[in-house]
Amino acid sequence: MSLVTDSPVHSSSSDDFAALLDAELEVGSSGSSPDEEDVEADGDNNNDNNDDHDDDDDLDSQRNKRCKTEKLEDLEESRGSTSQGLIEDKIVIHAELSLKKDICTHPGSFGQMCILCGQRLDDESGVTFGYIHKGLRLGNDEIVRLRSTDMKNLLRHKKLYLVLDLDHTLLNSTQLMHLTPDEEYLKGQSDSLQDVSRGSLFMLDFMHMMTKLRPFVRTFLKEASEMFEMYIYTMGDRPYALEMAKLLDPRREYFSDRVISRDDGTQKHQKGLDVVLGQESAVVILDDTENAWMKHKDNLILMERYHYFASSCHQFGYKCKSLSQLKSDESEPDGALASVLKALRQIHHMFFDELDCNLASRDVRQVLKTVQEEVLKGCKIVFSHVFPTNFPAESHPLWKMAEQLGATCSTETDLSVTHVVSTDAGTEKSRWAVKEKKFLVHPRWIEATNYLWQKQPEENFPVSQGKNQ
Amino acid sequence: MFFHIVLERNMQLHPRHFGRNLRENLVSKLMKDVEGTCSGRHGFVVAITGIENVGKGLIRDGTGFVTFPVKYQCVVFRPFKGEVLEAVVTMVNKMGFFAEAGPVQIFVSNHLIPDDMEFQSGDMPNYTTSDGSVKIQKDSEVRLKIIGTRVDATEIFCIGTIKDDFLGVINDPTTA
Numbered sequence: 001m002s003l004v005t006d007s008p009v010h011s012s013s014s015d016d017f018a019a020l021l022d023a024e025l026e027v028g029s030s031g032s033s034p035d036e037e038d039v040e041a042d043g044d045n046n047n048d049n050n051d052d053h054d055d056d057d058d059l060d061s062q063r064n065k066r067c068k069t070e071k072l073e074d075l076e077e078s079r080g081s082t083s084q085g086l087i088e089d090k091i092v093i094h095a096e097l098s099l100k101k102d103i104c105t106h107p108g109s110f111g112q113m114c115i116l117c118g119q120r121l122d123d124e125s126g127v128t129f130g131y132i133h134k135g136l137r138l139g140n141d142e143i144v145r146l147r148s149t150d151m152k153n154l155l156r157h158k159k160l161y162l163v164l165d166l167d168h169t170l171l172n173s174t175q176l177m178h179l180t181p182d183e184e185y186l187k188g189q190s191d192s193l194q195d196v197s198r199g200s201l202f203m204l205d206f207m208h209m210m211t212k213l214r215p216f217v218r219t220f221l222k223e224a225s226e227m228f229e230m231y232i233y234t235m236g237d238r239p240y241a242l243e244m245a246k247l248l249d250p251r252r253e254y255f256s257d258r259v260i261s262r263d264d265g266t267q268k269h270q271k272g273l274d275v276v277l278g279q280e281s282a283v284v285i286l287d288d289t290e291n292a293w294m295k296h297k298d299n300l301i302l303m304e305r306y307h308y309f310a311s312s313c314h315q316f317g318y319k320c321k322s323l324s325q326l327k328s329d330e331s332e333p334d335g336a337l338a339s340v341l342k343a344l345r346q347i348h349h350m351f352f353d354e355l356d357c358n359l360a361s362r363d364v365r366q367v368l369k370t371v372q373e374e375v376l377k378g379c380k381i382v383f384s385h386v387f388p389t390n391f392p393a394e395s396h397p398l399w400k401m402a403e404q405l406g407a408t409c410s411t412e413t414d415l416s417v418t419h420v421v422s423t424d425a426g427t428e429k430s431r432w433a434v435k436e437k438k439f440l441v442h443p444r445w446i447e448a449t450n451y452l453w454q455k456q457p458e459e460n461f462p463v464s465q466g467k468n469q
Numbered sequence: 470m471f472f473h474i475v476l477e478r479n480m481q482l483h484p485r486h487f488g489r490n491l492r493e494n495l496v497s498k499l500m501k502d503v504e505g506t507c508s509g510r511h512g513f514v515v516a517i518t519g520i521e522n523v524g525k526g527l528i529r530d531g532t533g534f535v536t537f538p539v540k541y542q543c544v545v546f547r548p549f550k551g552e553v554l555e556a557v558v559t560m561v562n563k564m565g566f567f568a569e570a571g572p573v574q575i576f577v578s579n580h581l582i583p584d585d586m587e588f589q590s591g592d593m594p595n596y597t598t599s600d601g602s603v604k605i606q607k608d609s610e611v612r613l614k615i616i617g618t619r620v621d622a623t624e625i626f627c628i629g630t631i632k633d634d635f636l637g638v639i640n641d642p643t644t645a
């Protein structure tokens with residue numbers, strides 16, 4: 001309505017807005033029947049226009065004004081109706097409105113208003129989805145509803161959900177001031193921020209940071225995006241998360257608004273799938289930190305940490321030289337991301353093409369477990385001097401890891417044993433392994449196999465003589 | 470809706486601004502303070518269009534600041550419940566879509582999008598009818614009806630619907 005621009009404003013108080021509305025109402029309502037006002041007076045929605053935050057006036061004038069405002073709104077609503085039947089129309093509208101209001105379950109809110117009926121909501125129930133839009137909050141039932149409709153949609157496109165951690169999983173970042181002298185050369189090698197899709201080492205001066213993308217990450221994202229709807233989920237803050245998303249996904253084809261940072265989580269130091277709008281039975285997580293996902297370990301593929309910068313190594317207590325200091329990098333074709341992509345393909349294939357049960361009842365967590373158990377299937381492993389004396393072998397992490405990978409573990413050697421795992425080639429069992437032509441491998445063989453979801457070549461994990469190898 | 474109204478504000482001015490340019494200083498400070506802000510009653514102050522009158526200044530003891538009551542004309546924008554607005558879509562996702570009409574941020578939940586429009590994910594998420602004839606995506610212009618409003622200090626939030634006659638896409642960026 002553009003009828004106001006030249007309206008006469010004579011009176012002097014700042015409250016004249018109400019008077020102004022009044023004046024405009026006169027203009028606007030000149031054609032309508034007088035009965036209309038009666039109907040409106042009986043209307044039911046006199047309570048929901050309470051958005052006057054900065055009111056310093058007495059209640060009376062406020063109420064007054066509110067009434068007038070509502071008249072205006074109702075007029076707006078009824079524009080276009082003919083004056084005949086106007087009254088019935090309005091009654092019906094109002095009846096519908098009140099009905100709607102009574103039965104509305106308030107599935108969620110935006111700016112503290114119900115997303116369905118527009119009513120003001122002050123309780124803070126449900127989960128906030130700040131990463132999607134400021135002020136958006138959804139109730140649990142609505143989340144369930146969205147998840148299930150989305151799930152159908154996704155399965156029809158033969159896709160699952162993939163939640164990706166940033167640091168040490170897809171990339172490695174360091175503060176510029178933490179660069180060591182022998183890393184200074186990196187400053188001269190950083191890639192242009194103009195076209196980030198080609199580069200892998202970026203200097204982000206405005207954030208006082210340098211970021212190195214993990215080798216293979218671009219191929220990984222491209223291929224994974226065909227099988228998964230992808231989320232970023234980082235313990236970094238929101239500006240960092242968005243900046244990294246720009247580097248990884250400059251054309252915004254992979255993540256869209258699905259970038260979750262620690263500012264969006266519902267629990268401190270924990271990542272949760274409650275802010276992910278995907279059903280847990282269809283979510284795969286890639287992260288290097290198992291403890292961040294206490295409630296969702298079955299969805300997790302644990303990643304070997306990518307430490308490119310020296311500061312990152314130090315942070316995790318490694319004394320060795322970093323990849324950057326060695327002017328080296330993880331292998332592109334055989335690195336962690338290439339391996340995990342193979343595993344993801346297998347998982348995706350098994351989920352959609354190999355299971356017999358109906359699509360909706362399938363659970364990717366079960367598939368994850370099955371695929372993992374294939375890795376060392378048929379291996380029988382004996383540990384020699386790996387666990388502390390008197391330690392219950394069955395509860396040692398390595399033992400459990402080997403079992404998760406599908407191997408059987410034993411404390412005694414016999415001819416069915418395939419691998420002896422030891423740090424010392426001089427032990428009785430190690431010598432037995434050599435004599436019986438069994439594989440003798442270092443414990444890291446199991447760890448590497450676990451990270452890469454693939455049995456690693458035994459000859460790459462030799463065991464040396466003596467206590468220290 | 471836009472309104473052209475007169476508002477009043479007490480402006481505090483530092484003594485260094487006194488002198489020949491007093492009035493100009495007052496006006497520029499007023500613009501800085503007021504334009505772009507929101508109030509629950511008047512909505513978003515789009516622009517100051519004129520000064521009606523500057524009252525007598527009142528000197529504050531101790532600080533030397535002077536308070537002037539200033540009456541000014543301005544254009545305000547305030548959405549109303551039931552109002553039909555045209556807005557530009559800024560984001561589309563599985564929950565619905567967000568749109569902007571100037572400073573007003575509107576959310577249209579997928580409950581309030583016609584049932585025959587279905588969400589399509591991908592690099593350009595959208596809601597599309599089964600025959601593909603109507604599509605809502607980022608930068609589409611839509612006509613929607615406001616069903617709830619809330620005004621903050623700097624922002625106006627609205628809940629909207631396009632599930633009604635004559636509402637929906639009015640301009641599709643892909644065909645424009």
Ligand SMILES: [Zn+2]
Nearest residue numbers: 104106114117
């Ligand atoms: Zn509601």
